[in-house]
Amino acid sequence: MITKEQVEHIGWLARVNIDEEDAFEFASELSTVLDYFGQLDGVDTSDVKPTYHVADVMNVFREDEPTGSLEQDSILANAEEIQDGYIRTPKII
Amino acid sequence: MVYENPDGVMIGLEIHVQLNKLATKLFCGCSTDYHTSEPNTHVCPVCMGLPGCLPVLNKRAVEYAIRIGLALNCEIVEQTQFHRKNYYYPDLPKGFQTTQYDYPIVSDGRVVIEGEDGEHVVRIRRAHMEEDPGRLMHMGSIDRSRGTLIDYNRSGMALIEIVSEPDMRSPREARRFLDKLRNILEYLDVFDSTLEGSMRVDANISIGGGDRTEVKNISSHKGAERALLYEIMRQKNIKRRGEEVVMETRHFDEARGVTISMRTKEEEHDYRYFPEPDLVPMRVGSWVDGILETLPELPDARRSRFISDYGMVDTHAKALTSVIRVADFYEEVASQVDPAAAAVWVSDVLKGELNYRDLTIASFTVEDMVKIIELVVSGKITEKGAVEIIRSILDEGGSPMDIVKEKGLLKVEGDVVDQAVEEVLKENPEALEDYFAGKEKSLNFLVGQVMKKTRGRADARSVREMMLEEIDKNYR
Numbered sequence: 001m002i003t004k005e006q007v008e009h010i011g012w013l014a015r016v017n018i019d020e021e022d023a024f025e026f027a028s029e030l031s032t033v034l035d036y037f038g039q040l041d042g043v044d045t046s047d048v049k050p051t052y053h054v055a056d057v058m059n060v061f062r063e064d065e066p067t068g069s070l071e072q073d074s075i076l077a078n079a080e081e082i083q084d085g086y087i088r089t090p091k092i093i
Numbered sequence: 094m095v096y097e098n099p100d101g102v103m104i105g106l107e108i109h110v111q112l113n114k115l116a117t118k119l120f121c122g123c124s125t126d127y128h129t130s131e132p133n134t135h136v137c138p139v140c141m142g143l144p145g146c147l148p149v150l151n152k153r154a155v156e157y158a159i160r161i162g163l164a165l166n167c168e169i170v171e172q173t174q175f176h177r178k179n180y181y182y183p184d185l186p187k188g189f190q191t192t193q194y195d196y197p198i199v200s201d202g203r204v205v206i207e208g209e210d211g212e213h214v215v216r217i218r219r220a221h222m223e224e225d226p227g228r229l230m231h232m233g234s235i236d237r238s239r240g241t242l243i244d245y246n247r248s249g250m251a252l253i254e255i256v257s258e259p260d261m262r263s264p265r266e267a268r269r270f271l272d273k274l275r276n277i278l279e280y281l282d283v284f285d286s287t288l289e290g291s292m293r294v295d296a297n298i299s300i301g302g303g304d305r306t307e308v309k310n311i312s313s314h315k316g317a318e319r320a321l322l323y324e325i326m327r328q329k330n331i332k333r334r335g336e337e338v339v340m341e342t343r344h345f346d347e348a349r350g351v352t353i354s355m356r357t358k359e360e361e362h363d364y365r366y367f368p369e370p371d372l373v374p375m376r377v378g379s380w381v382d383g384i385l386e387t388l389p390e391l392p393d394a395r396r397s398r399f400i401s402d403y404g405m406v407d408t409h410a411k412a413l414t415s416v417i418r419v420a421d422f423y424e425e426v427a428s429q430v431d432p433a434a435a436a437v438w439v440s441d442v443l444k445g446e447l448n449y450r451d452l453t454i455a456s457f458t459v460e461d462m463v464k465i466i467e468l469v470v471s472g473k474i475t476e477k478g479a480v481e482i483i484r485s486i487l488d489e490g491g492s493p494m495d496i497v498k499e500k501g502l503l504k505v506e507g508d509v510v511d512q513a514v515e516e517v518l519k520e521n522p523e524a525l526e527d528y529f530a531g532k533e534k535s536l537n538f539l540v541g542q543v544m545k546k547t548r549g550r551a552d553a554r555s556v557r558e559m560m561l562e563e564i565d566k567n568y569r
Contacts (some may be wrong), residue, residue: 007418008295013179013180013181013363013365014181015181030136036533039184051477051525052154052172052174052262052368052374053174053368053370053373053374054370055373057373058373058374058375058376059375059376059377060149060150060373061149061150061151061155062122062149062150062151062152063152063153063362064115064116064151064152064153064154065116065117065122066116066117066122066124067121067122067123067263068122068123068124068137068139068445069123069124069134069135069136069140070136070150071134072131072132072133072134075133075135075136075141075245076117077133080280083135084132085131085132085133085244085441086132086242086243086244087133087183087242087243087245088240088241088242089183089240089241089243090240090241091231091232091240092182092183092229092241
């Protein structure tokens with residue numbers, strides 16, 4: 001069972017504000033989701049090879065050759081605040 | 094002698110090494126050559142985690158990681174993959190860092206350092222690949238910041254995070270480990286330590302079996318030693334008051350030389366690691382033999398070779414091989430002059446003068462060193478004169494021959510010295526009498542007078558001999 005405190009903690013990790021009422025609702029909904037995974041846990045997989053990736057592909061690499069970057073203007077275009085070519089945010093520690 | 098470690102100090106280090114010798118970042122083709130560029134000019138959709146972008150792994154970065162693992166005597170993993178480490182912080186605009194989790198590319202290695210009581214083994218727990226976050230600049234000091242500026246040029250650079258076991262027993266051992274590690278990495282030609290932020294250190298430290306603290310934001314090897322000395326003092330004071338050290342992360346304030354509590358507690362599972370779906374697993378075990386073959390000579394091997402090839406003593410071999418550029422410098426000099434003389438002049442004299450001025454070997458040329466050694470060996474200048482030339486080049490510049498002429502350093506011989514000896518003996522009858530009365534020291538005084546007259550350009554030992562001869566001949 002997911003508690004309201006756990007929901008608030010998850011919200012904090014993602015920097016999303018969750019109000020009191022929603023927290024209760026999400027707690028019950030997330031508990032249902034977890035229950036489904038609980039069912040999966042019950043399946044015996046001792047004979048199954050682990051899946052590392054859904055695509056059955058390995059060793060995809062690129063050579064160490066520069067292919068260019070975006071213009072500074074494009075990088076800064078989505079920023080709320082900019083200063084001297086930097087993205088500016090409120091104080092963060 | 095066995096080091097007792099009176100305070101029960103245990104230090105483990107986590108070192109982030111930027112593979113800045115690569116031409117491109119870890120997962121995209123952005124150039125790594127950003128150090129003198131405007132902020133946010135070496136950034137692409139992959140660096141920013143824009144929707145629809147696809148990271149592709151830099152093959153050479155994997156080869157470098159394996160090269161490092163082999164040099165640190167590690168096991169190389171057969172198959173591995175990347176994970177997402179989720180955290181919400183603006184140094185990575187994607188909301189997660191692409192890193193390795195349960196299968197680091199290399200693990201279980203060891204490095205031998207000069208410990209408090211001789212050779213000391215520091216075990217390497219693991220080293221894994223990950224991307225560097227962007228650079229945050231706090232406006233004002235970290236605890237009184239007014240805002241933050243972000244540059245994503247660094248974001249996505251290939252890093253190797255090397256994690257040691259807590260095997261270091263003093264801040265000095267920690268520093269020696271860092272020096273040795275940097276030297277090995279430079280021999281491997283995977284990074285340039287002179288670039289800003291190329292090697293960043295977090296240190297875990299505990300005393301007397303208590304809880305450990307983690308010190309972050311250490312930017313130099315000297316800084317690591319200072320931060321750890323401060324932490325030992327702080328933890329001892331806490332214990333002296335009968336309190337317990339709290340497990341926490343602390344920030345090293347280099348300017349003030351203190352560590353400050355960060356008061357955050359993100360537990361490991363908060364990162365919600367899961368396999369990165371945009372990158373496929375890799376199987377690299379078969380690369381190891383090929384990479385092993387191309388591994389360059391490492392510091393310890395070069396040190397042994399210097400002893401056997403050039404017949405130098407171990408202290409010289411160690412001093413000359415502890416920085417690759419010094420070792421290269423020495424071998425170039427040694428190929429042109431007597432290697433034994435070169436060992437003394439480079440390791441004892443030149444290195445000393447460079448250290449004193451906080452300069453590196455880049456401040457001196459092979460050509461000048463060769464010239465100076467030739468002048469000494471052929472007897473044209475005195476050893477004292479040679480030191481003077483080295484100092485002069487470092488302080489004011491110029492070429493050895495110009496300095497020799499300008500300062501009149503050519504050794505004076507024969508008649509001039511003869512004459513000086515005669516004059517000194519005539520001018521100092523009291524000293525001569527003292528000498529006859531058994532005062533050996535007055536001979537030194539007389540030799541000194543000759544050196545003064547010849548402005549240090551005579552060879553003191555031969556002046557002494559000439560002086561004794563002259564006394565025997567004309568004063569007995």
